Amino acid sequence: MGFLEFLSAVFGVIYFTAWSVSFYPQVLLNFRRKSTSGTTVDFPLINCLGFAAYATSNLAFYYSPLIRAQYAARYKGLTPTVHFNDIAFAAHALLLSVITTSQYFFPGAWGFTPSKGNRPSRFILGIFFGCVVGIVVVLFIVLGSPERDSTQKAVSSWVWLDAIYAVSYVKLIVSLIKYTPQVIVNYRNRSTRGWSIWQILLDFSGGILSIAQQAVDSYLQRDWSGITGNPVKxxxxxxxxxxxxxxxxxxxxxxRGADGKPEEADSLLGRADEERRID
Structure with a gap:
């Protein structure tokens, strides 16, 4: 193993560790506070969809001989820049996202105080079901293509590789919008109270190393299709x-150091109580 191969492996291990650990601070903070106030379920809920899609596409790129052959036909004989640590990370992230989401949907089981943020927004629900519909549409298109199992026609026809890309693009869409609701909540509260900064610091470190690993892998292949062929990562x-x-x-x-507006903090519970009385 050369130096660059070793460096790529080190980057992979560290970014996998940083990104994986980043899912724990929010779960632990919620548990310590016995509340999810100041945060919204939108983030972990849409993460469940995103990481389910990411795990599925990574598994296909890594293990499926057909997908790898169609990828090679489309990208000049190259192999997907997907590592086993990508699969492990996606599976672990999906599990932690499900656990975090359960803290919002089932606060009583966790012994939490109810919060206004326990209900997903229409925006996130629209993205969630819109992505599912998009995948189904692409699957029907691929199923209707007579060349779907071909490697020679992978460049010009609809093949199973395109279905996997459709699944992987769900993760990209989720990544583009998943943080937006929490940014807005922080802005309205004039505070980041309840939102763990440690998950952000770890996520930032992992992002830098993930890109660095992909750049090293593409350089070793002497072709930047390693990036263009895997735009989601x-x-x-x-x-x-x-x-x-x-x-x-x-x-x-x-x-910095702000606890948020008292009236806003109170309303996180007050509005939830009001909504329950209405229901």
Whole structure:
């Protein structure tokens, strides 16, 4: 193993560790506070869909001989830049996202105080079901293509590789929007109270190393199709880091040391109580 291969492996291990550990601070903070106030279920809920899609596409790129052959036919004989640590990370992230989501949907089981953020927004629900419909549509298109199992026609026809890309793009869409509701909540509260900054710092570190690993792998192949052929992994790191910078600005600059507006903090519970009485 050469130096660059070793460096790629090290980057993979560290980014896998950083991203994986980043899912624990919010779960533990919620548990310690016995509440999810100040945060919204939108983030962990849409993460469940995103990481289910990410795990599925990574498994296909890594294990499926047909998908790998169609990828090679489309990208000049290259192999997908997917590592086993990508699969392990996606599976672990999906599990932690499900656990975190359960804290919002089943607060009583966790012994939590109910919060207004326990109900998903229409925006996130629309994205959730819109992505599912999009995947189903692409699957029907691929099923209707007579060349779907072909490797020779992978460049010009609809094949199973396109179905896997459709699944992987769900993760990209989720990454583009999943942090937005929490950014807005922090802005309205004038505080990041309840939102763990440690998950953001770890996520930022993992994003840098994920992109670095992909760049090293592409350089070793002497072809940047390693990035263009796997845009989700590349965009995942970039988009996450942009949002991380926003959260760090909110936490360390804009709302540093702020506990939030008292009336807003009270309303997180008051509105929830009111909604239950209406229901």
């Amino acid at each position: 590349f965009a995942l790191g970039n988009v996450s880091m942009l949002y991380d910078l926003i959260f760090m600005t909110q936490h360390y600059v804009l709302y």
